[in-house]
Amino acid sequence: MRPFDPLFRNADLATIAGNFWKRPELESRWPVTDSFYEPEPGIQVLVRVQNPSAGTAPRGEVILAHGLEGSSESGYARSMAAAALEAGFVVHRYNMRGCGGSPWNPKANYHSGQTEDLLLIARERRKASGLPLFLVGYSLGGNMVLKLAGELGEEGSGLLDGVCSVSAPIDLGASVDSLARPRNYIYQRRFVKRLKERVLRRHAQAPDLYPLEPLRKVHSVRDFDHNYTAKIFGFGTADRYYHTQSSRQFLERIRVPTLMLHAKDDPMVPYSSYQHPAVGANPKVRLVALDYGGHLGFLAKGGDRFWLDHALRDWMLETLST
Numbered sequence: 001m002r003p004f005d006p007l008f009r010n011a012d013l014a015t016i017a018g019n020f021w022k023r024p025e026l027e028s029r030w031p032v033t034d035s036f037y038e039p040e041p042g043i044q045v046l047v048r049v050q051n052p053s054a055g056t057a058p059r060g061e062v063i064l065a066h067g068l069e070g071s072s073e074s075g076y077a078r079s080m081a082a083a084a085l086e087a088g089f090v091v092h093r094y095n096m097r098g099c100g101g102s103p104w105n106p107k108a109n110y111h112s113g114q115t116e117d118l119l120l121i122a123r124e125r126r127k128a129s130g131l132p133l134f135l136v137g138y139s140l141g142g143n144m145v146l147k148l149a150g151e152l153g154e155e156g157s158g159l160l161d162g163v164c165s166v167s168a169p170i171d172l173g174a175s176v177d178s179l180a181r182p183r184n185y186i187y188q189r190r191f192v193k194r195l196k197e198r199v200l201r202r203h204a205q206a207p208d209l210y211p212l213e214p215l216r217k218v219h220s221v222r223d224f225d226h227n228y229t230a231k232i233f234g235f236g237t238a239d240r241y242y243h244t245q246s247s248r249q250f251l252e253r254i255r256v257p258t259l260m261l262h263a264k265d266d267p268m269v270p271y272s273s274y275q276h277p278a279v280g281a282n283p284k285v286r287l288v289a290l291d292y293g294g295h296l297g298f299l300a301k302g303g304d305r306f307w308l309d310h311a312l313r314d315w316m317l318e319t320l321s322t
Contacts, residue, residue, distance in 0.1 A: 001314065004307050006292040007299040011265040015187075018297030021305075023075045024082040026050065034101070035092075037124065039117045043108050046101040047121060048072045048093040052085050059088040060132035060161065060320060061125055065118060065141030066093075067167075067296070069194045071100030076138050076166070076296055076308070083309035087317060090131070094121060096141075098198075106206035109232055112140050112172055113245025115148040122148075122159055132161040134316050138296055139269075142168025142260075143247045149258060150250025162257040162319045164312050167266055167296045170251070171273040173242035176222045178270050187268060187295075188220055195224045251278035251285055257319050258285045261311070263293030 008014040026032070030050040037045050052058055062084050064077045071077075072093035081091045095102040096110040097117065118135070126133055137145035142165030149156050149163045169175035179188050196218060202210045214227035226238035235241035260279070264271045271289065279287050288311075290298070300307035 001288060001311055002304075002307070004290055004293070004298065004311075005301045007301050007305070008294070008297070009292050011263070011267050011292070011294040011297075014263075014265075014292065014294030014297030014299065015267060016297070018294065018299055019075065021075060021299060023079040023306075026078055026081055026085075029053070030085050037117070037121055039120050040107065042105055043097065044103050045097055045117050045121075046072070046095045046103075048095070050081060050085055050091045052088045052090065056088050058090045058129075058131055060134065060316070061090040061092065061129060062134045062136055062316065063092045063094055063118065063121060063125070065135065065137040065144055066096065066099070067139030067141055068191060069099070069198075070138070070141075071095050073100060074138070079306045080136065080309045080312060083306065083313045084316075087313050089134075089316070090129070092121065092125065094118065104202070104205075106209055109209070111229055111233055111241070111245065112143050112169070113147050113247075115144055115151060118144060118148055126159055132320055133159065134162045134164065135160060136164040136166070136312060137168065138166050139168065142166055143170060143172065143245075146170060146247035146254070146258070146260070147245070147250050149256055150247065150253040152255075153253045154255050156254065156256045160256045162259070162316060163254070164259045164261065164315065166261050166308065166312075167263065167269055168247065168260065169269045169273070170246060170248040170276075172246045173239065174273050175269045176220075176225070176238075176242065179268050180220050180222065184267055191221050192218065192224065195221070195228075199228065248273065248276050248278070251276065252282055254282060254284050256284060259312070259315050260285065260287045261290075261308070262287065263290050263295070263298070265292055266295045268295045
């Protein structure tokens with residue numbers, strides 16, 4: 001993997017810059033086709049599909065899974081799409097239930113371990129094209145793709161050619177606790193604001209799922225998960241939600257090539273989460289832990305600004321050649 005020369009060695013600057021940095025324009029060069037998948041009756045998820053330039057035979061397909069309150073339009077998804085399209089991959093930018101352009105109804109909600117929709121899309125794509133297939137997940141989406149690979153076990157090798165996670169909260173409870181630290185106030189406030197806005201938008205359509213009264217008790221992501229996520233999905237409590245849906249407990253069962261990319265200075269996802277026996281014991285799992293990069297903020301010096309996209313692309317190409 002090519003060396004990473006960070007543009008920022010301050011974790012917060014890296015995180016914030018990575019979120020706001022302008023990404024490549026996609027649509028004029030690679031037209032978008034919107035596909036809708038129906039994992040349950042009445043529930044649809046939007047996947048934005050782009051094909052390599054005309055005359056280029058696709059070498060594989062990649063499904064991108066966004067993070068908490070993100071979408072197919074998140075910067076990291078757009079720049080990775082450009083890198084993958086340049087390399088000859090068909091790109092599917094997946095919007096989780098109720099995110100981006102995915103239609104919403106009372107059942108169209110998502111959580112950190114909701115793998116069934118992603119599995120449906122992967123199976124449909126494998127059946128339709130037969131091309132090599134990769135999953136790439138960012139933050140919450142990273143936890144999701146790792147969990148899915150572990151859930152599939154031996155079956156995964158017949159469906160997936162590789163899985164990549166970036167800044168994944170593989171121990172959800174530890175990450176939520178880290179987010180609650182005073183130094184992370186700005187990130188916590190941003191997430192809580194957006195989650196509360198979701199409740200306010202959806203209360204009129206589903207007052208039983210999104211009652212307003214618990215909002216007064218929501219001051220953190222953990223509070224939101226305890227009062228809303230855990231109740232909506234039947235986990236009971238936030239702690240049970242985190243325990244059952246963290247991908248860390250599924251890592252030992254992964255049987256496809258897997259790249260986990262993480263920055264040791266990530267302000268939201270503690271590096272200690274990755275000091276788990278399965279990370280080193282499973283030969284299919286490779287952890288690349290960088291000293292710098294923040295949370296999804298792997299911007300590099302020089303012309304190779306979007307180092308992360310090129311690193312993931314190179315890994316997928318290398319995996320196909322072995």
